[in-house]
Amino acid sequence: MTILALLLVLVYGLCLAFIFCYSLVQVHLVYLYLRCQPAQNTDSTSLLISVEELPLVTVQLPVYNERYVVERLIDAVAAFNYPPNKLQIQVLDDSEDETGMLIAAKVAYYREKGLAITHVQRPTRSGFKAGALQHGLATATGDFIAIFDADFLPEPDFLRQTLSPFSNPRVGVVQTRWGHLNSNYSLLTKLQAFGLNAHFTIEQTGRSCGHFFINFNGTGGIWRKSCILDAGGWQADTLTEDLDLSYRAQLRNWEFRYLEQIIAPAELPATMPAVKSQQFRWTKGAAETARKNLGQVFQSDKSWLTKVHALFHLGNSSIFVCIFLSAFLSLPALLIWERWPQFQFFFNVGSLFFVSLAGLILFYWTAFRRTNEKGITSFFKFLPRFFWFLTFSLGLSLHNALAVLEGYLGIKTPFIRTPKFNLQKPTDSWQNNAYRTGSINLLTLLEGLFAFYFLGGFLLAFHLRNYGLLPYHLMLTLGFSGVFILTLKHSR
The missing domain is CATH 3.90.550.10 (Spore Coat Polysaccharide Biosynthesis Protein SpsA; Chain A)
Structure with missing residues (x-):
């Protein structure tokens, strides 16, 4: 049992380490x-x-x-x-x-x-x-x-x-x-x-x-x-x-x-089904392109920094695999922390999450300032937008992780177009549109189940009096439930 706990902690730590490296690359892009x-x-x-x-x-x-x-x-x-x-x-x-x-x-x-x-x-x-x-x-x-x-x-x-x-x-x-x-x-x-x-x-x-x-x-x-x-x-x-x-x-x-x-x-x-269709194509396609071209990139005469950026460019969709795995393992991690204090050293890796979060805030804040008005009021508009963007990204992590794995495994699927409805004003409606897509499938049901799973992690924090992951589990609960509910709503 101790070996299993150690394995889970190692996978958890590796996922957080990849997210940390990804955020460093994004910070370097901000600098550039x-x-x-x-x-x-x-x-x-x-x-x-x-x-x-x-x-x-x-x-x-x-x-x-x-x-x-x-x-x-x-x-x-x-x-x-x-x-x-x-x-x-x-x-x-x-x-x-x-x-x-x-x-x-x-x-x-x-x-x-x-x-x-x-x-x-x-x-x-x-x-x-x-x-x-x-x-x-x-x-x-x-x-x-x-x-x-x-x-x-x-x-x-x-x-x-x-x-x-x-x-x-x-x-x-x-x-x-x-x-x-x-x-x-x-x-x-x-x-x-x-x-x-x-x-x-x-x-x-x-x-x-x-x-x-x-x-x-x-x-x-x-x-x-x-x-x-x-x-x-x-x-x-x-x-x-x-x-x-x-x-x-x-x-x-x-x-x-x-x-x-x-x-x-x-x-x-x-609509959420249309967003999922587009996200599936982009994330799986990036993995397929990495599988096809990354070897040639590393064999080329490009600089090492260019190759590092290419790795995280072509492999950026892999972030969803790490996000979902680290989220899924965060509940067992709480129990392992409580049961085996000797793993405390490995849990210190969890601090990388907060450093990664700071890097992503810098990345998106810089972009938000470029495309919105400047000043302190802009930052207060940015914070809720960033919160909900991160929350829904977490909610889509299972969907996108499966797409990435299909891409790396070479599983072929047809090109599914993203429907366009000519929507420009809030009063325009996509309902009764001939190109409405979406159906309730096993993945949708899993997203609903994971909303309850992460709600369990939210409640577990109070039981264990360990509140470090409480905001994270709240965002996961909101993200998965939001994706699940909107998928149901937009598929009717």
Whole structure:
């Protein structure tokens, strides 16, 4: 029994140690972000000198069953302030519903106005989004390929603002920051915006300024066509084809540019099943990409610091495995602490949790200040937002941990799209929507059971008079119960 207790404590400590290392990497990105911010603010995205110098651009719009948003997307791209004779628009349509008819009507309308716009339909949806992009690449006439998912609404001057960095022939990708059309729709969308803003400020800028591996985010950016081809093209063996191609391109020594000051607005998922679908694809895809590319990263001639950041970049979804394991083992840890005082030394590792928490507070606070008003009042707005973001992240840890394990084990699953509902105002409704997703499955029931499990840990603290993990178990209880309840509510 003592050996089992020791094993549990060791696993618990290793999970906390990984979380601690992850937080150190995030703090380093904060340092890089703050160091590079003045240069970012003065960095020019000036227009190219003349219309004659503008390159040929193909805009690819990968679409699958997007009846609520596809028309506004095509309208936005058709309104680009770019010479029509240098612009090609490909609507890569894999739809199986009436979306195709809406696209056909829009394409016909803009073709009559002189735009070079085509409606590309494949016989099968093989390869999902990666397959559609690769299929469209064969007939793309542009030297540069801009990509927008169906829920994006790029500004008319997007292309003119983002092409300048390509004057460097080694630049293969320019990525912009995502904006959020419906960030104030609900608490769920506010928390997603909170997390994504941190990625699109601190992480992307920090990695770019540190000359580490960064990633194209699947949309809201531009590729040099020759870069895609040189890196091996779009491949469908991971759920994050964007991250995969990004690493393969940078291993071929292509450079990426991130433009934080340019915003591409998009819609956030508004239901818990939609959030879970997106999180599953991102976390599992990151694990698949790590499995595929991390070995080549370590064999490359990149610096050791670049390799460390790549490890935590590609392996960042593994944080959910450590979060869930450490949470699950925290209850036995309380009992072991009470029963075997000789393990006190190992429990001192638990202090790493508070150091990690401080690092994450710094990380998200820096991002929050960048995207919100400054001053002391901003901090009081930040604290509850950070609390609920962390709470719901804990609640999603089981769901995301299982996705990560599937990725590392090589278990293949289809690409599940995130439904878009064209929600911009709080009064807009996703109910009675044709693309509602969600069902009550075993995982949902487990999330409900774990809410009671962590409630038991909360009550156990009072019984043992050991209150160190009391706030943690409270957050776990709220997180798992919140995810469980919203899954039930949004699946009806």
